[in-house]
Amino acid sequence: xxxxxxxxFNQAYFERLAQEVERAxxxxxxxxxxxxxxxxxxxxxxxxxxxHASNTLHQHLPRDxxxxxxxxxxxxxxMPKGYTALLxxxxxxxxxLHDPTFSLEALKHFTSFGSSExxxxxxxxxxxxxxxxxxxxxxxxxxxHVRRLASEGSRPRLPWxxxxxxxxxxxxxxxxxxERLRADDSLYVRKSVANHLNDIxxxxxxxxxxxLRSWDCTHLHTAWIAKHASRTLIKAGNVxxxxxxxxxxxxxxxxxxxxxEPKRMKLGDTLTFSFTMVSDSARKxxxxxxxxxxxxxxxxxxxxxVFKLKELELGPRALVGITKRQRFIVFSTRKHHAGEHxxxxxxxxNALARATFDLKI
Numbered sequence: 001x002x003x004x005x006x007x008x009f010n011q012a013y014f015e016r017l018a019q020e021v022e023r024a025x026x027x028x029x030x031x032x033x034x035x036x037x038x039x040x041x042x043x044x045x046x047x048x049x050x051x052h053a054s055n056t057l058h059q060h061l062p063r064d065x066x067x068x069x070x071x072x073x074x075x076x077x078x079m080p081k082g083y084t085a086l087l088x089x090x091x092x093x094x095x096x097l098h099d100p101t102f103s104l105e106a107l108k109h110f111t112s113f114g115s116s117e118x119x120x121x122x123x124x125x126x127x128x129x130x131x132x133x134x135x136x137x138x139x140x141x142x143x144x145h146v147r148r149l150a151s152e153g154s155r156p157r158l159p160w161x162x163x164x165x166x167x168x169x170x171x172x173x174x175x176x177x178x179e180r181l182r183a184d185d186s187l188y189v190r191k192s193v194a195n196h197l198n199d200i201x202x203x204x205x206x207x208x209x210x211x212l213r214s215w216d217c218t219h220l221h222t223a224w225i226a227k228h229a230s231r232t233l234i235k236a237g238n239v240x241x242x243x244x245x246x247x248x249x250x251x252x253x254x255x256x257x258x259x260x261e262p263k264r265m266k267l268g269d270t271l272t273f274s275f276t277m278v279s280d281s282a283r284k285x286x287x288x289x290x291x292x293x294x295x296x297x298x299x300x301x302x303x304x305x306v307f308k309l310k311e312l313e314l315g316p317r318a319l320v321g322i323t324k325r326q327r328f329i330v331f332s333t334r335k336h337h338a339g340e341h342x343x344x345x346x347x348x349x350n351a352l353a354r355a356t357f358d359l360k361i
Contacts (some may be wrong), residue, residue: 008084009049014038017053017079017087024074025061033060047160054090065096069106076113085114093119097126104134112145118161120153128166128173136176144186150177151192157199171200171207178211183221190225197229205233209240235290235306237349247288247348252281253314255345255353266360267328267336274323275345275353279314287312287347291324294342295334296359306346328359336361 014037022030036056041049061068072088079085088110096103100123107116107123124131138150152158154174156167167173174196181193201208208229217223226244233241239249258275265271279285289309294302309324328336338361345353 004046005083006044006046006049008082009041009046009053011038011041013080013084014041014053017075020075020078021057021061021071023078025071027062028060028071033057036060050084050087050090051094053087054094057087057091058095065099066102069096069102073106073109076110079113081113083114085110086116086118088113089116089119092116093122097122100127100130104131108138108141108146108149111149112143115145115152116149117152117155117158120149121158121161121164124154124164124166125162128164132173132177136180139177139180144184144188147181147184147186148189148192151181151189151196155192155196155199157202167200168203171204175211182215182225183219185221190221191228194225194228197225198232201229201233205238205241209233209244212244231308234288234349235308235346237346242288242348245288246286248285249348249350251285251287251348251350252279253285253287253347253352254278254280255347258343258345258353258355260343260355260357262357264358264360265328267330270325270327271357272323272325273343273355274321276319276321277314277347278319279317282316284316285314287314289322290346292344292346292351293326294344296337296339296341298335298337300339302342 014034018030018034018037021033022028033056036059037053044052058068061071069092072091076085076088089107092103092106092110096106104120104123107120110116120131132154135150135154138146141147154164154167154177156164156171178193178196181189184190184193197208212226212229215222215226217226230241230244234247237249242249256276256278259273261272262269277289288311290306291309292304292306294304297303309322312320314320330336336359338359340356341359342354342356344351
């Protein structure tokens with residue numbers, strides 16, 4: 001099995017961190033810092049380990065917040081990039097709210113090492129107006145990581161973080177950010193803009209669609225954002241979203257022969273399902289085909305998750321065979337439960353076929 005994610009913050013990582021902190025700030029005793037960093041570490045999960053490290057650094061670094069942050073600015077380039085580098089923004093987010101101007105500039109600096117998307121939300125929640133002003137300036141930055149931070153940090157429903165109630169209530173707050181990034185050259189940024197819009201669509205679908213209609217979607221980058229942003233609405237069969245991309249919600253197709261292999265599965269197995277799509281129309285049809293799995297929950301009810309499958313043009317009276325494989329493995333975001341599961345085939349948001357299979361744990 002793969003090593004647990006929490007092991008990114010393991011003893012070897014903290015030994016190196018303590019060494020680099022002492023190198024940047026000789027007044028810090030490496031042995032004492034390491035002892036406190038490792039205290040109780042085994043019992044903590046991923047983000048709890050990071051938060052404990054953030055608070056421990058606060059105890060050992062200079063008491064002056066700006067001086068402590070400057071130490072971390074020296075440490076960051078000498079340590080690995082990636083998820084563990086979220087430690088530095090977390091330190092700022094937890095201990096720098098009293099100094100927002102300096103802190104936001106520090107988050108801008110740290111975001112290229114990992115991401116400051118979680119930490120910046122602390123400042124957004126504390127002062128939406130002031131933080132948005134800074135974020136709007138970030139949209140003009142040469143660094144794609146900084147531009148992405150403007151969009152990702154202000155997402156109303158960012159996974160693994162608290163929701164931004166101000167944006168949930170009034171999505172126009174972040175419109176200036178999205179407007180400036182709607183044709184960004186960086187795919188990294190465009191993905192964030194699309195996900196931000198998709199968040200908005202869950203609470204304000206009409207606003208999100210109106211915004212897309214106001215954009216020039218003949219631009220390839222903008223068109224990509226618009227399509228990706230509309231994925232939840234398209235999966236749900238939203239008529240206006242389907243029409244925006246020339247998908248007809250009133251399709252004339254049939255799904256025949258939906259079959260599974262195997263019918264009884266266990267964790268680690270790969271489910272293979274296949275079916276035939278048959279057109280009953282005398283015209284060509286533009287179809288977006290998804291599938292939904294109804295996962296069994298502990299209480300016996302089910303939770304529906306929609307997955308993308310493919311888009312295709314189906315000719316008049318034509319048919320096409322489709323096969324898809326999905327492996328059932330343990331994810332940190334989903335716990336599997338034994339029993340009957342269901343799978344639906346969705347075409348332009350319409351559920352056209354359903355069958356069941358069993359999962360053993």
